[in-house]
Amino acid sequence: MARPKQFDPEIAVDQAMEVFWRKGYAATTPQDLVDALGIGKGSLYNTFGSKHALFERALRRYRDTQTAALVEMLDEPGPVKDRLRKVLKLLAETDLDDPDRRGCMAVNATAELASVDETAAELARRMLDRTESAFRALIEEGQRSGEIAPGRDPAALGSLLMNTVVGMRIVARVAEGPERLDRVIDATLDSL
Template structure:
């Protein structure tokens, strides 16, 4: 007879995500995962498979987490321009409050593994494309509402904004001050004027 799990899969998967986010794939051992997740090694294997499968599940968990956070940011913003600014500021604030590891799990993963692993490359590229598409939709909505000039190429601008968002996610891992990062955001967003 199978035993009931004594843990919440989503809770321990979130813990795995946080550890992989902080340390990366290569520097995270199974023992690190056992210690951080607070479950037995056998439970990890039985529930998620091997370390690689757990890493992929963690990355997919992160994808959903980011989509939910962006949806909240957008729905709590009064205009499209404010929504885009709030997305950039969220990256800075998240690092400042140290709620999660600094930077972006998807960016870290792309840098560490995408050239070595096609599945990882596909997943991180999809995540980046989804963010660009979200920004593109926001820009089009801004044009429809008269907030953003109609001659702005929304696709190219979305790619530009996303590229800068990735750069900001890297800079928050360094010694840049919040004031310096906010000045960078101000300059990036001049493209929307």
């Protein structure tokens, strides 16, 4: 008779996400995961199949939670540029305040794995697509409200904003303070 699981797999995915986010995929060992999740290696493999399968679940969890939070903030009421500034400032502050300077797990996974791991690349691509789409919708709203010139291409501006966020997440990993990121935010908003 099989013993019942002594842990919640969904909580384990969250815990694994933190480990992969902090260390990256290659540097995370099965022992790191076992230690963080407080389970045996047998439970790890019986529940998730492999380190890579757990990484995929963790990256999906990251994508779903982070993108949902971003979209929710962009959908708040108020002027479009104010909402955008709030989101960009929050991302910068969150990254700068993180003692591990983890940046964005999806960006990190893209840099580490995109050329060798199609699944990780596709998961990151979907997150970037969803983020870009949310920015495009915000630009279109700004054009309807008169905050953003109607002749500007919303898809191109959505791509610009998504790329700005990716760059900011990387710069924040090594920034000594907020000044550079503040300049990027100001210049980005001025360009709209």
